[in-house]
Amino acid sequence: TLYTEFTQLPSTTYDYIVIGGGTAGSVLANRLTEDSRVDVLVLEAGSADTEALNLTVPFFSSSILPGSKFDWNFTTVPQTAMGNRTIQFKQGHVLGGSSSINSMLYACASSGDWNRLARVTGDSGWSWDNLIPYFRKVLLTVQQNEKFVAPADNHNTSGQYDPAVHSTSGVNGVSLPGFSFSLDSLVTEAVLERSTEFPPVLDYNSGYPLGIGKFNRWTQSTIRDGKRSSAATSYLGETFMDRKNLHVLVGATVSTVSGSQHHIDSVTFSQPGINDTNVEVKSLKEVILSAGTMNTPKILLNSGIGDANVLQSMNISVVINLPSVGQNLTDHTAIAGAWNRPNVTDSLETWTNNATAAAEALNQWSTNHTGPFTDGLTNRIGFLRLNESSPDVINIFDTYGDPAPQSNSPHLQLIPVNSGPVTFSAVNVVPISRGSVQLNSSDPFGPPIIDIGYYTSQADIVIMRQAVLTIIEWASAPVWQENLGGPIGPIADIINSDIGNGTDMNLVDAFIVANTFTINHAVGTAGMSAKGASYGVVNPDFLVKGLSGLRVVDASVFPFIPTSNTQAPVYAIAERAADIIKAYKH
Numbered sequence: 411t412l413y414t415e416f417t418q419l420p421s422t423t424y425d426y427i428v429i430g431g432g433t434a435g436s437v438l439a440n441r442l443t444e445d446s447r448v449d450v451l452v453l454e455a456g457s458a459d460t461e462a463l464n465l466t467v468p469f470f471s472s473s474i475l476p477g478s479k480f481d482w483n484f485t486t487v488p489q490t491a492m493g494n495r496t497i498q499f500k501q502g503h504v505l506g507g508s509s510s511i512n513s514m515l516y517a518c519a520s521s522g523d524w525n526r527l528a529r530v531t532g533d534s535g536w537s538w539d540n541l542i543p544y545f546r547k548v549l550l551t552v553q554q555n556e557k558f559v560a561p562a563d564n565h566n567t568s569g570q571y572d573p574a575v576h577s578t579s580g581v582n583g584v585s586l587p588g589f590s591f592s593l594d595s596l597v598t599e600a601v602l603e604r605s606t607e608f609p610p611v612l613d614y615n616s617g618y619p620l621g622i623g624k625f626n627r628w629t630q631s632t633i634r635d636g637k638r639s640s641a642a643t644s645y646l647g648e649t650f651m652d653r654k655n656l657h658v659l660v661g662a663t664v665s666t667v668s669g670s671q672h673h674i675d676s677v678t679f680s681q682p683g684i685n686d687t688n689v690e691v692k693s694l695k696e697v698i699l700s701a702g703t704m705n706t707p708k709i710l711l712n713s714g715i716g717d718a719n720v721l722q723s724m725n726i727s728v729v730i731n732l733p734s735v736g737q738n739l740t741d742h743t744a745i746a747g748a749w750n751r752p753n754v755t756d757s758l759e760t761w762t763n764n765a766t767a768a769a770e771a772l773n774q775w776s777t778n779h780t781g782p783f784t785d786g787l788t789n790r791i792g793f794l795r796l797n798e799s800s801p802d803v804i805n806i807f808d809t810y811g812d813p814a815p816q817s818n819s820p821h822l823q824l825i826p827v828n829s830g831p832v833t834f835s836a837v838n839v840v841p842i843s844r845g846s847v848q849l850n851s852s853d854p855f856g857p858p859i860i861d862i863g864y865y866t867s868q869a870d871i872v873i874m875r876q877a878v879l880t881i882i883e884w885a886s887a888p889v890w891q892e893n894l895g896g897p898i899g900p901i902a903d904i905i906n907s908d909i910g911n912g913t914d915m916n917l918v919d920a921f922i923v924a925n926t927f928t929i930n931h932a933v934g935t936a937g938m939s940a941k942g943a944s945y946g947v948v949n950p951d952f953l954v955k956g957l958s959g960l961r962v963v964d965a966s967v968f969p970f971i972p973t974s975n976t977q978a979p980v981y982a983i984a985e986r987a988a989d990i991i992k993a994y995k996h
């Protein structure tokens with residue numbers, strides 16, 4: 411049942427209280443209420459406006475600009491290693507959380523990512539082999555995330571993905587693209603022309619993602635019947651919302667959790683704009699914090715769970731000293747170059763700059779959910795290794811070891827985007843830099859202080875140099891020479907410079923610092939570590955160290971950032987968390 415005002419709630423006590431109805435929180439709400447004897451209250455700060463066109467039409471995913479009510483609208487502190495630039499970081503502020511506003515790419519990382527998680531947490535349950543079932547059907551007893559469905563255009567997808575690594579019986583719709591743009595076949599040609607550097611791979615969700623697709627409509631996205639499939643429209647879809655034991659209150663912003671003697675059982679929230687009174691609700695079993703990488707540590711710190719010295723200096727009573735809360739903030743960094751494409755008639759600007767064309771496409775989408783508006787950001791992504799013979803890269807490997815978790819894990823993600831008129835982005839998916847989320851001492855309940863820490867490690871500049879070189883190498887394929895005009899903007903200066911003999915790396919570094927952007931994948935601020943470890947915030951079963959009754963389940967628990975887009979990994983950890991919580995003897 412959905413509620414908009416706390417006075418409508420049937421009770422002040424629930425078995426479980428989930429803070430944040432986002433990607434992870436929605437999974438937990440759904441799975442825990444499968445048992446009709448258990449009741450769950452979800453407190454979500456945003457609205458339930460998940461039918462808004464901006465959230466439903468895949469094409470509009472990139473138009474949710476900062477300033478939207480669906481975004482928390484975070485801005486980082488000036489980044490000292492980036493000439494004091496600030497970064498606007500998005501997080502969903504609506505039911506479904508970031509899964510309601512993200513770019514929908516569905517990628518479950520490499521087997522190496524999960525094996526590393528198992529290694530650092532000492533819990534073999536996190537290994538790839540043990541986690542596969544949470545993505546897809548291998549064991550009938552385990553719940554899965556993915557429901558692989560036909561694309562919007564119903565094209566024949568045989569041979570374009572590996573059915574053996576997908577599930578058709580999960581909850582969350584995933585499909586191949588339902589519309590092909592003329593860029594797609596050029597990308598295919600580039601892959602074939604440059605297959606040594608950019609080798610084709612059948613399916614990047616096999617655990618072995620290295621390579622790039624050679625089929626025109628290839629990326630796998632959380633799109634079902636031409637519409638976004640978010641955690642809200644899937645896990646909190648109508649049939650689940652109708653459950654008598656599921657209570658979802660929107661517009662409810664949680665400030666703190668509390669309890670006594672190291673047991674947490676109370677949650678305090680208010681409804682800004684509706685009722686500013688502080689309301690307290692109680693859990694009989696557990697409070698589950700799923701407020702995302704930026705807000706989860708904020709709630710923990712406000713509740714006295716964090717670095718005791720810092721909390722005391724802010725006059726917050728210490729519940730437990732956990733210095734890792736808010737530390738280890740880790741995000742992928744991206745860089746891009748744009749090229750002209752003479753006479754292109756179907757880049758995204760065809761619709762974003764032409765109201766008539768946009769109205770027609772929207773009309774087609776509204777009529778039968780087909781056409782150009784059924785696709786998200788891109789129809790192709792690639793996962794690549796760094797060039798291990800480059801002296802720069804050898805140096806990084808010598809200093810840090812391989813920054814990727816395993817030799818089958820990527821260092822870079824390549825994303826050709828049909829916009830700009832053509833943009834080639836490359837992402838560092840193995841960042842070494844770390845930042846932090848802290849309370850703002852002058853207003854602890856206001857936005858946290860986010861220092862995203864980009865390039866605090868020089869190694870990330872070096873990795874990004876490789877990202878820039880990869881973009882340039884990719885753009886040198888004959889098909890691009892034949893079909894693209896010149897590079898546009900700052901990347902043109904680099905291409906026209908002397909990077910070939912390594913003398914102009916200062917120019918590349920300046921380009922990186924001035925143009926790095928985020929793709930909003932931050933993790934790590936309530937990191938998972940082995941039971942008994944002297945660092946970390948949660949144990950491998952998501953329980954906050956030293957406390958009972960409180961778990962954290964969201965992107966904040968990843969101690970290392972996955973080497974892929976992060977939503978599928980978040981879905982998988984939430985699915986496993988639900989199993990762990992159900993099996994726990996209270």
Ligand SMILES: Cc1cc2nc3c(=O)[nH]c(=O)nc-3n(C[C@H](O)[C@H](O)[C@H](O)COP(=O)(O)OP(=O)(O)OC[C@H]3O[C@@H](n4cnc5c(N)ncnc54)[C@H](O)[C@@H]3O)c2cc1C
Pocket residue numbers: 429430431432433434435453454455456500501502503504505506507508509511512513514515516517662663664665700701702703705706709929930931932963964965966974975976977978980
């Ligand atoms: C713009 C954007 C594009 C992205 N693109 C992709 C992509 O293409 N593919 C991909 O795999 N990943 C992508 N990601 C990342 C991915 O979506 C996230 O990593 C993932 O959804 C995070 O899940 P979560 O459960 O940790 O947090 P969220 O899904 O953000 O959920 C947190 C929820 O808690 C609520 N909340 C926060 N504070 C409070 C409070 N005090 N009280 C009550 N409720 C609160 C929030 O409103 C939100 O609903 C993108 C993210 C963004 C923002």
